[in-house]
Amino acid sequence: MTTIDITLSAPVNLRDLGGIPIAGGVLRDRFAIRTDDIAYVTEEVADELVTAGLTAIIDLRSPLEVATTGRGPFADRPVSYHHLPLIADVGDSMKEGAQNRLGHEAMGEMYVAMVERAAPQLVTALNIIAYAPGATAFHCAAGRDRTGVLAAMLLLALGADDDDIVADYARTGENMAAIMERNRPVMGAMWKALGFDIDAFDGRTLLEGSMEVSMRMLLTTLRERHGDALAPLRAAGLGDDTIARLRARALA
Template identity: 70%
Template sequence: MTIIDGPALALSAPVNLRDLGGIPIDGGVLRTGLAIRTDDLALVTEEAADELVAAGLTAIIDLRSADEVAISGRGPFGSRPVAYHHLALMANVGDSMRTQLPFTHESMGESYVAMVETAAPQLVTALNVVAHAPGATAFHCAAGRDRTGVLAAMLLLALGADDEDIVIDYARTDENMPAIMRRTQGVMGPLLARLGFDEERLRASLPDGPMEVSMRILLGTLRARYGDPLTPLRDAGLSADTVARLRARALAA
């Protein structure tokens, strides 16, 4: 369902979707069919939605802000038997973007640290959803890069993945960015205009070079600041039982 009236949004298959299965974790390898990271699921076609449900998707975690959700709602998943959890990691996209200007991989990495520290309760809730959903959980923001990358990192840390494997997964989005930008334009264009940003100038300001720098900053800063990078989440209620359940589900055949 689209909440705000206006031109129909173009629907398309995700261009940055991947199952986290195959990543080495404590005790083995993360199985497929547990956690899927992706770009905006509110924009998927009816066919793509049906394929995901048929493959075992039972829960969606929407990390977008309320402003973003107001434009596209849940899309085709609004009429399918999939649990929906709206856990915004940014209260206001515009304010968050302004703190990162000018955009650099370093400023993005610093914003990820702030996200973990300020949105730890939402991240804890998200991990509990993954731990308890009866099937696969998909989580997404707009591009499936920043907010989605932060949740993926927290999940993989809880599962005992090495930092380098977390960085490798995050960096896989790099090659998908041109397609992501085209796919999300119908939502992000109106949103950026409403927030007072010049979309063309903003997109032109995105940094070149390896994007893995941002994830290395997140992981390195959390380790330097806390020792255990999951400390902000543990302080917000991430329990040993939830971590144990995640690890058991991740390794189960």
């Protein structure tokens, strides 16, 4: 798919994970940043993030999404870029979501599958965060699902409690209307190219009820199946040395 004309805009779901309690203390600022799509942020936002210490970007989007927007302003800045898709085919995932009505429980099931199927990508992402010289920003399109899964795995590795992991994830709820508005032009063009009706995937069911359901399902189901929620990542190569480095770098 060719790159389309995009209006640059500031992200509406960007937040530093600093301040969350972790093993040994509190996660420091300017270590890990989660956000909605930063491939089409304004030049000013890109400059602000780099000036604040951003040195690495982890792009969790599918290859099709990346082909739609490219890297945007960050392609011209001294920031390393790592494409680690957690979903290979976003079209297939939308078909599955439509069948499940895109509800919170269906999203929780998708998160579990994401961890189990994309564990190698998640391990690579954690190593990037552990060894990047400055702050790392990670994103998908909305900064909710794929970004939420990586945030949860990072916080688990850092020793955060479930309640704090769920609370961070649920903060996206207040931003959902703005996220949908910002993403509509880009996602609409992509869905149209794939033959989907964007109005059939408006995400209204995700504005209803509590977002917490999805993340608690992820954490609970992983433990029920594997004993340790990080077990799929450990099996894919996540070592104690990486976890130790993450914790040392993350402490305030």
